[in-house]
């Protein structure tokens with residue numbers, strides 16, 4: 001937003017007079033948009049509200065604009081008490097904009113009650129009370145939703161919504177409430193027998209959360225399994241599938257689907273589940289035909305493709321009226337699912353089907369509004385298990401839940417269907433320790449770990465660098481540091497085209513796969529897009545270094561070796577948002593570049609002319625890297641990052657690295673301030689679950 005500022009904030013004069021009319025307010029909001037403090041869309045919503053209600057008061061117009069701005073930053077609603085009392089906490093404007101904010105707030109009502117009254121007086125705002133079933137619009141009892149664009153949820157913490165987000169939250173909460181009702185309990189002796197076969201016996205010293213997750217998943221139609229990298233979420237999900245298969249009255253008829261928000265995450269899920277299931281063949285000794293299950297599951301899909309996204313619309317082919325044809329759906333990387341997508345997914349799922357969500361609750365939430373997995377996992381760390389859950393866990397999984405994980409009083413049914421896996425199997429080393437330190441907000445420990453390892457030299461697993469020109473980052477990325485993965489292997493593999501040119505289609509395919517696999521070993525991850533330390537600047541810098549060493553010959557937009565990331569789903573071309581491909585000469589006609597993608601084990605080629613929605617991918621945002629892992633990642637923190645530099649971003653960047661992690665910080669203090677800034681997205685989802693989902697007709 002700061003990049004779009006055209007006006008000097010110091011000289012911006014918002015108001016001619018102390019009183020604020022609706023017109024003055026709209027003018028001020030428009031000027032704040034010109035100055036880049038709001039988006040055009042934000043002030044446009046206020047103007048729209050005024051168009052619908054010429055009597056709209058300044059507080060309503062300001063609330064509407066801020067609500068739109070919040071939606072753009074991933075929040076599903078606006079907490080009004082915080083806005084009135086601490087506007088800057090909500091708006092997060094830069095220091096130089098504080099006088100403007102103070103001038104605006106001086107002219108607005110000082111008390112929350114007055115804001116609420118201003119909102120409730122307007123016909124554009126529908127007022128609803130949690131749990132009462134009462135809805136009021138324009139002061140009139142109104143159980144029927146007549147399309148008010150804004151919704152005000154009253155109560156101890158009033159929330160203002162754009163109507164569609166209120167609908168999504170309410171819909172998601174209603175589905176979750178239904179799905180977490182306990183069905184008939186399964187035969188616990190059988191469950192326990194199968195769990196012992198699938199997992200082996202467990203020690204008595206601590207609970208086996210993996211077994212517990214499987215047992216709890218049988219009790220309802222929603223199961224949430226969260227945990228950091230390598231804690232065995234996929235391992236557990238494969239065993240859960242085998243268990244469901246073993247317990248199903250007609251196992252051969254069980255329809256199972258796998259999905260994830262991105263194509264890459266979907267492919268990884270399928271690979272891991274297949275391998276895990278086939279590993280289990282011995283423990284099920286011919287009693288379960290797991291090979292047949294693997295065959296029947298088919299490929300994992302992106303959520304868009306599973307739901308049947310209709311191009312250029314918000315609509316899907318599958319919905320409540322045309323539900324998905326599944327009995328069990330496992331969705332990985334659930335932290336990336338935004339509110340609207342979760343609402344669509346839950347609607348499209350038959351009421352009897354089981355949904356299993358896998359994901360790391362501490363990762364970055366989606367760019368779009370909502371942090372659904374984070375919300376659903378609010379109690380995951382604490383457990384909050386009720387006595388009935390503990391009794392069931394003991395009889396079905398042989399697991400005694402320690403007192404510290406039991407609910408102190410009432411607890412959400414959702415918590416009884418949520419399990420956090422706590423032991424990482426492949427992430428215990430320095431990278432894991434660093435991730436844990438970041439996650440618990442311990443900046444000194446994170447910095448000490450980085451400093452200690454950096455001292456070990458260029459081969460160190462952790463490595464921290466500070467300041468200097470972005471050129472240094474690019475050179476490091478291309479030439480590598482020590483023995484850690486870099487783009488050097490990719491450049492070497494690319495060079496084989498000239499020194500050892502493929503002579504047969506098979507050799508060509510092997511070479512293409514070699515380039516793609518070498519490229520996947522390393523990645524530069526940025527917090528921001530713009531600037532020298534952002535995606536755009538670093539892509540240019542890496543290209544310049546590769547060009548200088550002769551690895552690429554960049555003459556136009558496309559060149560042999562250009563790695564690209566697809567930025568928009570294109571079902572016709574069979575490429576999806578987040579897919580990474582590399583432009584390379586074809587075998588039959590080397591003068592024409594084709595972009596090659598690895599889809600599972602198979603190569604997929606698309607002509608460069610047909611791929612319009614792509615961007616160069618030597619550097620990518622941390623957001624776009626979710627669902628991927630690399631041997632070595634270098635996380636680049638730009639001084640321009642502002643409040644994008646937060647704890648979840650750093651944690652997500654670190655946990656993309658399997659063997660080595662490098663941190664580049666443009667100025668001192670960026671890491672510590674990011675760690676000190678956990679993201680809090682405003683949402684009312686859990687409140688719906690706490691109060692019952694009855695607040696509207």
Ligand SMILES: Nc1ncnc2c1ncn2[C@@H]1O[C@H](COP(=O)(O)OP(=O)(O)OP(=O)(O)O)[C@@H](O)[C@H]1O
Pocket residue numbers: 210227228229230231232233234235236272425426
């Ligand atoms: N109970 C277990 N016993 C033995 N090995 C296990 C167990 N749980 C997990 N593993 C192994 O640990 C590794 C990580 O497990 P898995 O890939 O399922 O973790 P994950 O949480 O899905 O990771 P990611 O977040 O990266 O997707 C795998 O090699 C898996 O086989």
